[in-house]
Amino acid sequence: MSKQSPRTLYQKIWDAHVVDRRTDETCLIYIDRHLVHEVTSPQAFESLRLAGRQVRRPDCTLALPDHNLPTIGRRDANGRRLPIGDPESAAQLAALESNAPAFGIRYIDALSVEQGIVHVVGPEQGFSLPGTTIVCGDSHTSAHGGLGALAFGIGTSEVEHVLATQTLLLSPSKTLEIRVEGTLGCGVTPKDVILHIIGVIGTGGGTGHVIEYTGNVFREMSVEGRLTVCNMSIEAGARAGLIAPDQTTFDYLEGRPMAPKGQDWIDAVAYWGTLGSDEGAVYDRTVVIDAADIAPCVTWGTSPEDVVAITGMVPEPDMFEDPARQVAARRSLGYMDLAPGTRMQDIPIENVFIGSCTNSRIEDLRAAAAIVRGRHIAANIRQALVVPGSGLVKQQAEAEGLDRDFLDAGFEWREPGCSACLAMNPDKIPAGERCASTSNRNFVDRQGPGARTHLVSPAMAAAAAVTGHLTDVRDIQRT
Numbered sequence: 001m002s003k004q005s006p007r008t009l010y011q012k013i014w015d016a017h018v019v020d021r022r023t024d025e026t027c028l029i030y031i032d033r034h035l036v037h038e039v040t041s042p043q044a045f046e047s048l049r050l051a052g053r054q055v056r057r058p059d060c061t062l063a064l065p066d067h068n069l070p071t072i073g074r075r076d077a078n079g080r081r082l083p084i085g086d087p088e089s090a091a092q093l094a095a096l097e098s099n100a101p102a103f104g105i106r107y108i109d110a111l112s113v114e115q116g117i118v119h120v121v122g123p124e125q126g127f128s129l130p131g132t133t134i135v136c137g138d139s140h141t142s143a144h145g146g147l148g149a150l151a152f153g154i155g156t157s158e159v160e161h162v163l164a165t166q167t168l169l170l171s172p173s174k175t176l177e178i179r180v181e182g183t184l185g186c187g188v189t190p191k192d193v194i195l196h197i198i199g200v201i202g203t204g205g206g207t208g209h210v211i212e213y214t215g216n217v218f219r220e221m222s223v224e225g226r227l228t229v230c231n232m233s234i235e236a237g238a239r240a241g242l243i244a245p246d247q248t249t250f251d252y253l254e255g256r257p258m259a260p261k262g263q264d265w266i267d268a269v270a271y272w273g274t275l276g277s278d279e280g281a282v283y284d285r286t287v288v289i290d291a292a293d294i295a296p297c298v299t300w301g302t303s304p305e306d307v308v309a310i311t312g313m314v315p316e317p318d319m320f321e322d323p324a325r326q327v328a329a330r331r332s333l334g335y336m337d338l339a340p341g342t343r344m345q346d347i348p349i350e351n352v353f354i355g356s357c358t359n360s361r362i363e364d365l366r367a368a369a370a371i372v373r374g375r376h377i378a379a380n381i382r383q384a385l386v387v388p389g390s391g392l393v394k395q396q397a398e399a400e401g402l403d404r405d406f407l408d409a410g411f412e413w414r415e416p417g418c419s420a421c422l423a424m425n426p427d428k429i430p431a432g433e434r435c436a437s438t439s440n441r442n443f444v445d446r447q448g449p450g451a452r453t454h455l456v457s458p459a460m461a462a463a464a465a466v467t468g469h470l471t472d473v474r475d476i477q478r479t
């Protein structure tokens with residue numbers, strides 16, 4: 001038998017999940033894990049019900065609410081849940097609460113300590129595992145690729161298909177290797193790495209591709225950081241992002257509630273260790289980035305590719321080669337109310353949001369707390385929210401006293417959920433105001449109608465909170 005040609009991580013996971021190969025390149029792919037939240041599932045369950053179908057693998061499906069839950073006032077004085085004011089949100093939550101038990105699906109309820117943002121909870125519970133295929137009716141499912149899983153967002157009709165069959169009909173993606181080698185500078189975090197990458201390749205740079213992040217920077221990165229990087233792959237237009245599972249991954253997963261145990265764990269680790277891209281495996285494209293070129297980053301516009309180093313300035317739209325980009329930049333600057341040539345650090349802000357599936361894990365909160373400790377938010381800050389990604393992150397942070405650091409500094413310490421990442425719950429940024437936000441999208445109206453978002457890392461958001469303007473975190477770290 002001839003030796004198999006070298007394969008990438010993506011090809012290995014794909015090959016291991018093909019149920020049926022069609023002549024036209026598309027394959028029926030087996031789905032190992034399905035995460036379900038309240039926004040994109042009600043219609044899928046309704047269609048199943050109408051068709052008289054069951055959920056094929058309820059044991060491989062995990063449902064929980066995150067987008068619509070308010071982050072304060074969830075319970076009354078007796079610990080009972082308070083109703084959600086917004087009727088649409090209340091209806092979506094009620095639908096998930098009744099659909100999960102009706103279809104026999106595991107459900108983490110709104111008051112459970114395990115509740116959180118679906119992309120924080122999956123890895124945290126050990127539900128998301130290396131080498132698996134993971135889907136969710138949510139674009140940031142790419143996050144789970146940080147564990148070496150092929151994870152991507154799907155639409156509601158696909159949610160129904162996966163619920164019913166545990167499979168999806170898919171065409172293979174091209175592969176894009178993004179290799180970052182070298183040493184990251186002081187104050188440069190995984191969020192800055194991915195913002196810089198999107199700045200380099202653009203929001204269309206990953207279109208049609210699955211990105212594999214390689215190089216020593218990712219090998220040396222924590223799992224939390226890898227989840228942050230892969231989370232934003234979708235903002236580069238990619239189908240998914242992947243980082244090869246290694247000892248760091250295994251150490252992170254070992255002992256987690258839904259991770260394999262005993263001999264199953266040993267067997268799983270042995271298999272996961274074989275998944276990394278083979279020596280000589282060919283990617284369709286490779287982009288190489290020098291870690292030394294990456295600075296703490298901040299966005300100035302309404303697309304995640306509108307990014308500069310914090311030491312930079314709001315760009316002049318004419319400097320972009322592409323005429324379409326020039327038009328977009330002009331429109332962005334209008335919405336953001338920014339003039340070309342303004343130093344990023346001279347931009348005052350009124351709101352700070354530390355949270356979202358990009359940056360609400362324990363390391364993120366530690367990094368932000370380290371900046372605010374012993375300091376206070378500036379007088380012009382009207383709203384400073386810290387929203388842990390899950391109840392367990394919150395509990396851990398409280399055990400470490402991070403909640404005190406934030407509260408003493410004038411932040412609000414909230415219950416887990418998507419919060420001000422998108423305006424689907426009461427947490428919103430007022431029209432015309434700016435927010436230094438650790439989330440992943442700076443789109444028009446994303447954090448509330450007319451809200452102006454500047455994407456940053458948790459440490460940079462904390463630095464902006466204490467100074468009241470966009471700030472180079474390295475200046476704070478030095479003082």
Ligand SMILES: CC(C)[C@H](C(=O)O)[C@@H](O)C(=O)O
Pocket residue numbers: 039040067137138139140153422
């Ligand atoms: C509501 C949901 C479908 C949406 C997504 O798919 O990403 C949301 O999570 C977002 O971040 O915009």
Ligand code: SF4
Pocket residue numbers: 066067117119138140356357358417418421422439440
């Ligand atoms: S935190 Fe934001 S990006 Fe993540 S799933 Fe929720 S709304 Fe989407």
